[in-house]
Amino acid sequence: MFINHLLKNNPYLISNKPFMYSQCLKTSSRTVLKNGFVKLIDCMPKQIPFESKVMGCDYAIVQAARVSYAQGTKDIETDSKLIKYLYKNKHTSPFEMVKFKFHVKAPIFVARQWFRHRMGNYNEISGRYTILPNEIYIPSKVSSQSKENKQLSSNDDLLKDENINEHMDDYIKGANNQFNQYKKLLKIGVSRETARIALPLNMFTEFYFCIDLHNLLNFIKLRNSWNAQYEIKEYACAIEDIISPLCPITMEAYKEYKTVTLTNAEYQKLMKIDKK
């Protein structure tokens, strides 16, 4: 669908000039957690030969993979098979030829999880240079600690409980108070770098995130996952949504072959079911 949209609306497609992906980046932004966002700022390859236009960024994968025997892309079916073969067999370096740059606005606690992905490149807004805006994330759902998993929440809604609702309210008010205190410290002359040190983790921060497709799929796999925290999952889901039409064949391969970890007992159980 996105490809059809591009074919209709891109002026480069009516000529034999290279296909410029930068022309279609306008639409690639998603609002996340009400005040946050993910925006695709740039991607590589930006130029795709006219005859390979339907491949989008997938073009660069095939182009790199075939360099070993000095050939470029072939027809879409053969190229599709090659991408799936590469993905399935973990021949990962051709996927590193595709790069994405995002502008992200997210709560600090989400950014902390995000920055653990070391293969990305980051540049974040600095509280030493700028006065940070009073934007805090307030969760719309609050649940109890999961009994089965040490990291996760259960699926209940504690905000129905008046007492818990009140405690959450106080907690959020506390975050707001910290911000007001920050503003007061700035006003009486305390430096920005010191005034910010006790700001809450639910404040929004902004950063640029640049990453290749191989490592981005690792990010999506880990963060758009059942055991990721809801908030970062929303961002990973938005990114998956943005890149899916830009590298459609790779995303098909990702969905088909992304690995799941099974214990030996689980594997044996599956094999038994299969035999029945």
Ligand SMILES: Cc1cc2nc3c(=O)[nH]c(=O)nc-3n(C[C@H](O)[C@H](O)[C@H](O)COP(=O)(O)OP(=O)(O)OC[C@H]3O[C@@H](n4cnc5c(N)ncnc54)[C@H](O)[C@@H]3O)c2cc1C
């Ligand atoms: C559900 C969940 C819970 C988590 N809980 C915690 C937690 O409690 N505490 C915590 O600290 N982190 C936690 N993490 C972060 C996790 O340990 C990883 O750091 C993070 O997910 C990044 O994954 P990655 O290393 O695969 O990605 P990247 O950092 O992008 O690295 C990609 C790959 O490159 C290689 N690599 C990158 N850097 C190095 C390096 N320095 N040395 C060797 N190989 C490298 C590795 O093969 C790695 O898989 C959690 C992550 C998830 C998804």
